[in-house]
Amino acid sequence: MLITIEGIDGSGKSTLIKRLENRLSDLNCVFTREPGATWIGKAVRQAIAEETDPISEALLFVADHAMHLKTIVWPALDDGRIVISDRFTDSRFAYQQVTLSGVIDDPGRWLAALHEGWSLTPDLTFLLIIPPARAIERIDREGVLEHFEREEVLAAVQQVYLSRARVEPERFVLIDAEEEMEEIASFVAEEIRRVCGSQEAHRQP
Numbered sequence: 001m002l003i004t005i006e007g008i009d010g011s012g013k014s015t016l017i018k019r020l021e022n023r024l025s026d027l028n029c030v031f032t033r034e035p036g037a038t039w040i041g042k043a044v045r046q047a048i049a050e051e052t053d054p055i056s057e058a059l060l061f062v063a064d065h066a067m068h069l070k071t072i073v074w075p076a077l078d079d080g081r082i083v084i085s086d087r088f089t090d091s092r093f094a095y096q097q098v099t100l101s102g103v104i105d106d107p108g109r110w111l112a113a114l115h116e117g118w119s120l121t122p123d124l125t126f127l128l129i130i131p132p133a134r135a136i137e138r139i140d141r142e143g144v145l146e147h148f149e150r151e152e153v154l155a156a157v158q159q160v161y162l163s164r165a166r167v168e169p170e171r172f173v174l175i176d177a178e179e180e181m182e183e184i185a186s187f188v189a190e191e192i193r194r195v196c197g198s199q200e201a202h203r204q205p
């Protein structure tokens with residue numbers, strides 16, 4: 001089973017993942033992230049820092065995704081493990097839809113074509129929703145802002161996330177990211193146990 005945690009910068013994804021690592025330790029989940037820790041992930045970070053060309057930046061995110069699938073996600077799923085990823089393909093659709101707008105025609109169609117035939121859709125996606133100004137306040141406390149981390153950019157990105165969630169309501173669970181983190185983590189952990197439990201039950205003869 002593949003579970004993803006999505007949301008704009010500063011919405012609390014990494015904090016939530018850390019809590020889930022403790023709360024779900026008995027499930028032997030594989031916790032992972034995009035952009036990842038591979039050399040492509042490092043190139044992605046450089047592309048973000050230099051902010052030179054949104055097309056090459058988008059292609060690097062896709063390359064990082066391919067490497068992530070091959071080295072971590074597919075092997076873990078093949079072993080029957082639960083994979084929980086901090087960001088996945090929805091991040092590409094949300095952020096690159098915004099950064100490529102006005103750069104190429106129909107970024108959504110271009111991104112869909114780039115993923116066609118080899119990528120996979122998560123079984124379940126938790127989407128953390130937060131007012132962009134609040135997210136910027138949280139990030140600001142931590143130091144230098146990346147080029148995505150501007151209120152108008154994050155507002156546009158969050159709108160794309162929400163429109164994706166409207167199209168696939170059975171996959172997305174929307175979370176109010178301004179709630180206490182303990183409450184968010186309890187709810188998400190319970191949902192994961194419920195969904196994984198019901199999958200196990202289906203598998204039994």
Ligand SMILES: Nc1ncnc2c1ncn2[C@@H]1O[C@H](COP(=O)(O)OP(=O)(O)OP(=O)(O)O)[C@@H](O)[C@H]1O
Pocket residue numbers: 007008009010011012013014015016138139142177178179180181184
């Ligand atoms: N529910 C919450 N209530 C209050 N503060 C929070 C909450 N969730 C996260 N924070 C704080 O907000 C800041 C950003 O959180 P975090 O790094 O987890 O966000 P993120 O979504 O992973 O960001 P990025 O995508 O930029 O890596 C951190 O200082 C964290 O402690």
Ligand SMILES: Cc1cn([C@H]2C[C@H](O)[C@@H](COP(=O)(O)O)O2)c(=O)[nH]c1=O
Pocket residue numbers: 009034035048061087088089091092093095096146148149
């Ligand atoms: C996977 C992915 C990420 N991004 C953006 C979103 C963030 O601003 C940065 C780095 O991610 P992190 O969670 O802060 O480590 O990259 C993107 O634009 N497209 C993607 O596919």
